[in-house]
Amino acid sequence: MGPLHDEDVPRWWEALGLPGLIDIHTHFLPERMLRRVWAHFxxxxxxxxxxxxxxxxxxxASRLAQLRRLGLRHFTALTYAHRPGMAADLTDFALKLAATEPDCVPSATFFPEVGVLEQVQSALERGARVFKIHAQVGGFDLREPVLDPVWGLLAESGVPVVVHVGSGPVPRPGFTGPDKLEGVMRRHPGLTAVVAHxxxxEYAEFLALAGTYPRLHLDTTMVFTDFFEAAAPFPPELLPRLAELPDRIxxxxxxxxxxxxxxxxxxxxxxxxxxxxxxxxxxLRAVCWFNGKRLLGV
Structure with a gap:
């Protein structure tokens, strides 16, 4: 049986023979922005x-301490912009946090705006090991021309980008859906993309994309939980696809x-x-440790 309470978590990963957990999709934000996000929820x-x-x-400080009590050896400070002019400051925040908290993987973000390529290049030079973008919240198409050189740079660097482009929890026509990411992957098949949730x-469609593009990954964020199953249940007939992709989840x-x-x-x-x-x-060992270790280079 899996852990029912947070205090049970270390016993769970110890039983798997793991040294802890690596989570690619955790959030830390500037306090003022975090309060606004929570108010929206x-x-x-x-x-x-x-x-x-x-x-x-x-x-x-309490959230950092809780992750460590759970046994997370490496985690991220994913940020994301919802309008122009935010991404650079959010990247600065995340990189500064990682500089003071060694188990926090250096993280960054970007937005389709003037200067985005230079921002991403700067983040890479400062040690960013993972990026996050949120097409649903940001209200943009991944295929926007200004982003094309960014995708090329990230594909060349091998640094993963966590992409929220699925249509949950609320679709945004024109911005969400598998066709948006497919358009990017077709032009940059070497991109290390991690599909959030x-x-x-659109589980079937994104799993099919993973079958086409060997550097496309998917994260487990909220999937299979009672909360998500009530609104977007994972189809049982797709379980064989998960079994076939142990190195990509x-x-x-x-x-x-x-x-x-x-x-x-x-x-x-x-x-x-x-x-x-x-x-x-x-x-489970691959998902909870080895795949994250490889993707984040930790």
């Missing part, structure tokens, strides 16, 4: 679409912006061992 805002209580509504609710959680305990994400993954085809301990 509290109001079940237009890009949320349903009540979404924040479990870890704590100060930054396994592409929910990576642990993500969305901490702290989740409406349940962190342990529930792991419990939800553990349940997959009881299904057919069973996703066994080797699959």
């Amino acid at each position: 509290d109001d079940a805002g237009p890009l949320v679409g349903r009540p979404w209580p924040i479990t870890y509504r704590w100060d930054e 396994l592409g929910a609710p 990576v642990l993500g959680s969305d901490f702290p912006n989740i409406p349940y305990l962190y342990a529930h994400q792991l419990e939800s993954l553990d349940r997959l061992r009881d299904l057919e085809p069973a996703l066994d301990d080797d699959w």
Whole structure:
């Protein structure tokens, strides 16, 4: 049985023979912006679409301490801009946090705006090991011409970019959907992209893309949890595809912006061992440690 409470989490990964966990999809933001994000969730805002209580509504030091108690050896400070003029400051925040917290992987973001290529180049030169963009919140198409040289640079660097481009929790026509990422991958097949939330609710389409592009990955963020299953259930007939991609699925959680305990994400993954085809301990070890270690270079 998977962990039911956060204090059970270390026993869970120890039983798998792991030294801890690596989570590619955690968030740290400047305090003022984080409060605005939480208020949007509290109001079940237009890009949320349903009540979404924040479990870890704590100060930054407490959130860092909680991740360490859970046994996260490496985690990210993913930020994302919703308008021009924000991305550079958010990248500065995330890189400064990583400079003071060695287990926080140097993270960065970008937005389709003038100077974006130079911003991304600067972030790479300062040690960024992962980027995050959010097409749903940002309201942009990944295929915008200004981003094309950025995708080329990231493909050449091998640094992964976590991309929220699935249509959940609320679709934004013109900005979300698998066709947007497919257009980018067709031009830059060497890009190391990580599809957030396994592409929910377009699971089948994004898994099919992973079959075409060997550097396309997907993270587990919120998928299989009771909260997500109520709105965007993962189709059981797609489990064989997950079993076929043990090196392309990576642990993500969305901490702290989740409406349940962190342990529930792991419990939800553990349940997959009881299904057919069973996703066994080797699959869980790859997802919770080895794939993140390789992607983040830690």
